[in-house]
Amino acid sequence: MAEEEAAQQHFHAAGATVTLQGHHAPGKSSASCWGMVIRCRAAVAWATGKPLSLEEVEVAPPKAGEVRIKIVATGICRTDDHILEGSFPDVDFPVIPGHEGAGIVESLGEGVTSVKPGEKVILVSLPHCGECSFCLNPESNYCLKSHLSEPQNLLPDKTSRFTCKGKQIHHFLWVSTFSEYTVIPEYAVAKIDAAAPLDKVCLLGCGFSTGYGAAINAAKVKPGSTCAIFGLGGVGLSVVIGCKVAGASRIIAIDINKDKFAKAKELGATDCLNPRDFKKPIQEVVTEMTGHGVDYSFEAIGLADTMIAALASCNMNTGVCVMVGLADSGSLISIDPMLLLSGRTWKGTLLGGWKMRDCIPKLVSSYLEKKFNSDLLITHTLPITKVNEGFELLRAGKSIRTVLLF
Numbered sequence: 288m289a290e291e292e293a294a295q296q297h298f299h300a301a302g303a304t305v306t307l308q309g310h311h312a313p314g315k316s317s318a319s320c321w322g323m324v325i326r327c328r329a330a331v332a333w334a335t336g337k338p339l340s341l342e343e344v345e346v347a348p349p350k351a352g353e354v355r356i357k358i359v360a361t362g363i364c365r366t367d368d369h370i371l372e373g374s375f376p377d378v379d380f381p382v383i384p385g386h387e388g389a390g391i392v393e394s395l396g397e398g399v400t401s402v403k404p405g406e407k408v409i410l411v412s413l414p415h416c417g418e419c420s421f422c423l424n425p426e427s428n429y430c431l432k433s434h435l436s437e438p439q440n441l442l443p444d445k446t447s448r449f450t451c452k453g454k455q456i457h458h459f460l461w462v463s464t465f466s467e468y469t470v471i472p473e474y475a476v477a478k479i480d481a482a483a484p485l486d487k488v489c490l491l492g493c494g495f496s497t498g499y500g501a502a503i504n505a506a507k508v509k510p511g512s513t514c515a516i517f518g519l520g521g522v523g524l525s526v527v528i529g530c531k532v533a534g535a536s537r538i539i540a541i542d543i544n545k546d547k548f549a550k551a552k553e554l555g556a557t558d559c560l561n562p563r564d565f566k567k568p569i570q571e572v573v574t575e576m577t578g579h580g581v582d583y584s585f586e587a588i589g590l591a592d593t594m595i596a597a598l599a600s601c602n603m604n605t606g607v608c609v610m611v612g613l614a615d616s617g618s619l620i621s622i623d624p625m626l627l628l629s630g631r632t633w634k635g636t637l638l639g640g641w642k643m644r645d646c647i648p649k650l651v652s653s654y655l656e657k658k659f660n661s662d663l664l665i666t667h668t669l670p671i672t673k674v675n676e677g678f679e680l681l682r683a684g685k686s687i688r689t690v691l692l693f
């Protein structure tokens with residue numbers, strides 16, 4: 288009887304009713320679901336090309352070294368749309384997308400010591416195992432446990448914590464923030480200040496940190512310099528914020544959607560260009576505007592052509608071009624080697640070069656100290672039930688960031 292009772296417990300958290308299956312661990316509060324399966328809502332992608340489907344899923348308790356987190360808020364990033372289109376590499380379906388989330392620790396697997404239940408966290412899609420050669424290198428933010436080296440579709444023990452309608456559901460980059468509860472390894476969790484508003488700082492889990500870090504860490508933009516940013520989505524506009532904070536004197540914002548220009552100007556852009564307004568290639572326009580090209584250029588779109596245009600827009604000698612966007616798998620770039628011979632630097636960056644687990648708490652502190660205002664990127668806030676509406680806004684070019692709330 289006691290077992291049946293335990294299997295049917297309900298409790299209310301943040302307005303949602305969550306069903307528990309199993310038993311409470313001895314000594315744990317009855318308000319916690321420690322050691323139990325949680326049934327909750329999640330947006331599941333069953334196959335490519337289909338809208339997300341809001342489902343009730345089962346979330347197993349965390350195993351050793353894992354943390355179960357109640358997601359409070361998650362942004363929608365273009366990369367989530369790339370999953371739905373099937374253009375993000377090595378994703379297995381069905382999958383729960385979402386990778387820009389913030390939440391509260393619900394329970395811990397054995398041996399987890401760096402976070403406690405009730406603490407606020409941001410989930411990081413670029414983990415930090417702390418043991419691989421890249422993690423041990425202070426210059427690198429790329430961990431060999433990252434998706435591009437070893438797909439993060441299942442947790443490190445090669446199993447999933449999610450099921451739905453009797454089927455195993457895959458994790459996305461381990462984080463799967465479109466689920467009300469998610470389980471991830473401890474080394475992909477960043478503990479943040481208890482004062483941080485989760486519905487705002489969730490953006491620091493991807494878009495903001497990626498763009499801001501591209502300017503601050505990858506390009507190392509200097510005061511008084513000139514910059515050009517291709518693509519004014521949440522990521523490109525975060526590059527604009529980074530260039531402004533770094534003291535750039537001229538910030539040229541480039542997009543084919545002129546509706547993005549007002550926000551770019553608000554964030555610090557000095558000039559806005561629509562390549563479709565010019566007969567000549569946009570790199571020639573930028574070069575003429577600045578004499579010899581900008582000091583720093585950034586590509587935050589993910590297209591081969593705009594990557595070449597960004598490269599050619601920075602000056603031939605000391606110019607630095609940073610690639611932020613991910614091109615479709617299989618796309619190739621062909622360039623004139625002369626573009627690089629005279630000294631230009633061409634580089635890429637993932638998640639803005641931050642060692643995410645260490646740096647996210649510091650970025651949250653900078654947010655609280657108002658060093659930057661990433662809130663200006665949030666154009667829409669919707670309940671998770673309207674997740675597909677959030678994607679429609681992004682596809683129509685009407686939103687910068689939509690934050691989904693559980």
Ligand code: COD
Nearest residue numbers: 365366518519520521522542543544587588589612613638
């Ligand atoms: N010329 C100029 N602007 C263009 C063009 C073009 N040919 N095509 C599209 N754009 C503009 C769009 O109008 C839009 O404003 C902008 O480019 C793209 O913005 P969004 O809102 O679609 O996308 P973001 O900002 O959320 O993300 C863009 C990325 C390219 C960074 C993202 O899709 C990506 O590739 N991510 C993978 C790389 C990475 O490290 N990501 C971190 C984890 S996601």
Ligand code: ZN
Nearest residue numbers: 364366493494
């Ligand atoms: Zn992203």
Ligand code: ZN
Nearest residue numbers: 416419422430
């Ligand atoms: Zn590592």
